[in-house]
Amino acid sequence: MTTDLRSLADPLQIRLTELTECGGCAAKLGADALAEVLAGLGVVGGGDSAPTDLLAGLEPADDAAVYLVAPDLAVIATVDFFPPIVDDPRTYGEIAAANALSDVFAMGGRVLFALSVAAIPEDLPRDAFRAILDGAASVVREAGGILAGGHTIRDREPKYGLAVVGVVHPDRLLRKGGARPGDILVLTKPLGTGLLVSGRRQGRTNDVDLAAAVVSMRRLNRDASEALTEAGVAAATDVTGFGLLGHGLEMARAAGVRFVFDAASLPALDGAIELARAGVETGGAAHNRRFVRPALDVAEGVPAELVTLVHDPQTSGGLLAAVAPTSIAQLEAGLDGRGVEHWRVGRVEASPDGAGGVALV
Numbered sequence: 254m255t256t257d258l259r260s261l262a263d264p265l266q267i268r269l270t271e272l273t274e275c276g277g278c279a280a281k282l283g284a285d286a287l288a289e290v291l292a293g294l295g296v297v298g299g300g301d302s303a304p305t306d307l308l309a310g311l312e313p314a315d316d317a318a319v320y321l322v323a324p325d326l327a328v329i330a331t332v333d334f335f336p337p338i339v340d341d342p343r344t345y346g347e348i349a350a351a352n353a354l355s356d357v358f359a360m361g362g363r364v365l366f367a368l369s370v371a372a373i374p375e376d377l378p379r380d381a382f383r384a385i386l387d388g389a390a391s392v393v394r395e396a397g398g399i400l401a402g403g404h405t406i407r408d409r410e411p412k413y414g415l416a417v418v419g420v421v422h423p424d425r426l427l428r429k430g431g432a433r434p435g436d437i438l439v440l441t442k443p444l445g446t447g448l449l450v451s452g453r454r455q456g457r458t459n460d461v462d463l464a465a466a467v468v469s470m471r472r473l474n475r476d477a478s479e480a481l482t483e484a485g486v487a488a489a490t491d492v493t494g495f496g497l498l499g500h501g502l503e504m505a506r507a508a509g510v511r512f513v514f515d516a517a518s519l520p521a522l523d524g525a526i527e528l529a530r531a532g533v534e535t536g537g538a539a540h541n542r543r544f545v546r547p548a549l550d551v552a553e554g555v556p557a558e559l560v561t562l563v564h565d566p567q568t569s570g571g572l573l574a575a576v577a578p579t580s581i582a583q584l585e586a587g588l589d590g591r592g593v594e595h596w597r598v599g600r601v602e603a604s605p606d607g608a609g610g611v612a613l614v
Contacts, residue, residue: 334414442571445525
């Protein structure tokens with residue numbers, strides 16, 4: 254860092270995104286590289302299998318770890334953090350918190366408390382750091398929990414997020430696996446946050462479109478999660494850094510099925526398609542393309558901008574669920590009653606080889 258950030262006339266007018274190379278979930282390590290590094294870590298030393306009380310861990314990987322502590326109670330634990338995706342410190346804290354909390358909701362749970370995970374430049378104005386914490390604390394409270402502590406280290410590039418603890422009844426647990434042929438794919442937030450943020454860095458995203466993306470990223474997935482569990486849905490995940498296709502592929506592989514996405518039905522934030530058409534793309538999208546390429550079929554005639562959209566890394570994206578046709582009416586009524594936007598974006602088919610795959614048609 255070449256300047257003393259504490260010399261700013263107004264500490265809260267700092268441009269956080271100028272302190273980073275990339276922000277939000279676009280900063281995630283590529284899914285293929287991550288899978289290679291984590292291979293084999295889901296078993297305990299000595300070759301023993303994982304304890305039966307560990308309902309979700311690394312093998313197979315899910316959105317959070319889940320441990321059974323009583324017949325009717327399981328604890329959910331997760332951690333998520335990233336560099337700034339917006340300039341305003343409080344908004345950054347709000348989005349980072351909503352994104353971290355989402356993993357609990359993606360498992361069907363409710364939030365108990367959270368701990369801050371922060372890497373902060375020493376010369377970051379104290380008021381700016383406090384604004385990040387205040388923003389995060391407000392969203393944790395909105396989620397029904399409390400920000401109870403945390404840990405901070407020095408770093409030239411700011412990073413912030415949360416370690417979150419929640420609970421869930423084991424019979425109401427949402428998992429990445431569980432999709433069945435014939436299920437309907439439902440998405441609860443529009444796509445395009447990575448495109449809009451990347452476009453902003455290039456001076457191409459207008460204030461109105463960016464503001465709409467911020468509203469979407471800050472919105473909690475709690476109501477969507479409650480609607481899913483009430484409708485008896487069992488297969489879901491949240492769409493974040495690996496993009497719609499990447500997270501869809503994770504679900505498809507976990508169930509040994511094929512997710513077929515209808516390109517014409519995909520919802521996009523205002524301005525995202527135009528940016529994709531103009532050639533804007535995040536660095537994280539290249540990792541996502543590499544991850545899904547061996548398992549992806551794209552129908553002839555699908556516009557290139559929609560292919561870009563489904564690879565776009567999302568920050569604090571919506572929930573993607575595979576819903577049985579017999580449950581779709583109840584789910585959509587529950588989502589409508591809670592004011593949650595939702596779209597039918599595809600279907601689940603049998604996988605010819607049972608390995609799982611994705612398609613865009």
